[in-house]
Amino acid sequence: MYNKLQFPELNMKEIKKIIKEEFLRRKRHQLNGAGQAAQKHHSIYQESLGESYIKKLIPGVYRAAPYYNNSSAQDELENKQSYAVADFLNFHDEQFVTIAYRHILGREPDVHGHAYYVGRLRAGTLNKIEILGRIRYSPEGRCRAKRVRGLLWLFGLNLLYKIPVVGYLIRLAVGLLQIPTILANITKMEAYTHWKFTQEKATVNQVQDIVNGLVQTKADNAALSKLAENLQYLETNKADKDQLTEVNTNIIRLNLTKADREYGEELCKRIAHLEAVQVNLRNCIDMLDQTKANSDLVNRLRQQIGPLEWQEIQLQLEALQKRIADHMQNILNNQRNITLLFEDTRKILEQPLAADQIINLLSKEEHILDDLLSSFLNVFRGSREEIKERQSVYLPIIQEVCNEIEDAQVLDLGCGRGEWLELLKERQLNGIGIDFNSVLVKDCSDRNLHVIEAEALHYLRQLPPDSVAAITCFHIIEHMPLLMIIKIFDEALRVLKMGGVVIFETPNPENLLVGSCNFYLDPTHHHPIPPELAKYLLTSRGFSRVEIKRLHPYQESSKITGAETELVNRLNDLLYGFQDYAVIGYKW
Known part of the structure; x- marks a missing residue:
């Protein structure tokens, strides 16, 4: 930073005069020759400020510009025979x-x-x-x-x-x-012209930096003077400031007291509602117990029906048992949340509310649907084995990147049930999952997977630059608005190491069944993202070698059969083509 210790005080008019003379010198240089122009320019600087002062003021410019050195220009030819x-x-x-x-x-x-x-x-x-x-x-x-x-x-x-x-x-x-000689001379002229341009550009940039430094110094001096005046004013009005602080404290105390009273009334209403919910949950538990008692009746029926009918009933029972297990888990989680809420409410009502307590209570509302979304994944997402088989297609990409980068770490945004983290762990790769759903986070932790409960963008912004080798994100960006997607892409590029890779998988709206129906089966989906749009967004935010990988077509048995006509093939592509796709990009 330029300051008074580095540069002496200069009059702005004097600097403008020097720059104007430099401009006129260069015009004369084009007409009268480099030697005379350089000599005249040197004399101008000596007459205006003095050569020693120019060396002290802008030593870098003085060394770089050849016209400051008399020996660099050939003004005369030596007398010879x-x-x-x-x-x-x-x-x-x-x-x-x-x-x-x-x-x-x-x-x-x-x-x-x-x-x-x-x-x-x-x-x-x-x-x-x-x-x-x-x-x-x-x-x-x-x-x-x-x-x-x-x-x-x-x-x-x-x-x-x-x-x-x-x-x-x-x-x-x-x-x-003489063509070879002419070409050589042209090459020399190009090199000399480029060198000359570089020297002149460096000179102009350094002079500009000096001018900017002087202007900044002048602005800093004005700011310091203003700050000194403000400090003097504050010292003379210290009593008034103490009085204002006391008044402000009283206002905050009154506002908090009012907020405590209003929030206490709201909590009483919520407690009454939760007690009613707890009664309903006990009734559900009783019904489940009755269902378990009925299993004895099922065993007796098995002896009275054929094997085919029993196999069909067995499949239905397995599905029913799975749903019962999900409901039991949801009930236990709700009971635990109700207990925690009662404890927090009891502590809060005993004393005035603090700001962090209010924030903590309000944050619990964001997790009300965690159990529902976890159950939704178990019903519609597919089994863990199916998901691991689908995601294994990305393992060669991640393995190649991790082999090239030291201390490679793979960050999985919206890790869900943790199938991808299990694949990484099985291949000795360091994977970390990020998810905001507390139920899914607990389920992954029970499986000894490294998972952090956090919001994806907030977590990325806490990471230092160039700290992650790969970032994966399966079926998450379709839940976000456009601005959030762009912020995720920007932060991913910032934290990614050089040579790192990002993978974003999402439903493919090119498939008409997916784009018009299946996509909206998940009520938290925001809007479908066409593959070319995702590729453009990833490229525009700075990623390289961006490619689209279309995945998971319908089985052949689902497609239209019959004559192999162009119309039939086209309908099969539109209705039963790839259900998902991924955009893959690198940081170079």
Whole structure:
């Protein structure tokens, strides 16, 4: 950060003047040559601020810009008895004409000759070889007898170029022979141009940083002055501040007392309702006991019916027993929640409500449907073995990523019953499940799976960047609005390690039965997400190599049979095609 210790105070008008002079210098550089422009620019800085002050103010710019160093620009040619043509070709425009006169004829150029050759050079009617030849082999040049090695045949070759038709053919042949040299020169020019552009850009950026630093310093000084005034005002009004604090405390106490009274009345109503629910639950338990007693009657009936009828009855009984077990579990969970709520209510009514107690009570309402959703999964999701078989298709992807990343950790958002976590554990992979359903979390913990009860987005935001190798999310994003999906994608990209992968599986609305009917079987679904939309969202949030993997078509027995026509095949694809799909993306 720039501050007063690093940079001396500067007048903004003076800085603007320097920048304006720099702009004018660069325009003159394009017209008059790099050497003279650099020398003039150096003198401008010396006259305006002093060279030592510029070095102190912007040392990085002073080192990077070649025009601050007199030795970097070739302003003069060394006096010698003989020269090579290349000695003169390093100069350009007016400087080239002046050097040619000075070292070939031994004098400064006259006004008419200087203007003539500079004009022809700029117009392109004469090149440097022709100008050197005319000066060297003029009557005055022959008397001086300054030798320029290699000039005679080059000058003669340029004179041949002037011959109609023949000169064109000679020039064409020489041009073809010089193509490699021309290409090399173009490459050099490109490299020099890029270097020059980089140097100029660095210079401008550093000057801009300095200006921004000075402006920020000025703003900081103003802010500090304002803060000092505010502190002085607070010190002089300390008594008023204490009085306001006491009044604010009294207002908060009155508001809390009112909230306690209102919430206490609401709790009494809820307790009465829960007592009625508890009575209903006891009645249900009695009915279940009666159902168990009836099982003896079933054993007697088995002896009176055939094996086929008994097998059908057995399947129905198994389904019934499973539902009974689910209901029993729900009843026990509800009893436990009621007991906890009674305990919390008793503690709260004995003393005024605190803010954290109110939040804790309100959060319990979010888990009212946990038992229902857990039972819903058991009925409609499928068996654990079926789900593990379906999800095993992702194991090669996860295994490959975990082999490439050290301390690889797989995060499963909305882990549900934990089938995917079991697959990871069986293959010695470090998997962590995140779910907001307390019943599902407890069920996974009972299976010795690493599961955390938390909301997915809140948990992701607590993780440090580049900390997870893979993130999976099976049938969760269809429960979210668009903004929540985008936030999940953004946080997933942030916490994912380089080379990590994300997998989001969701129902496939391309299947008409899924998109129009089966999707809405789950009342918590928000809206179906077409595969191309999911791919676009994942790509737009920064993921690479995004692909769509369509999964789980209906069995062949469900499809329309008969003639293999295009219409039948199309209907089978639309009605009995892939029921799910996954979008898979990587962080590179």
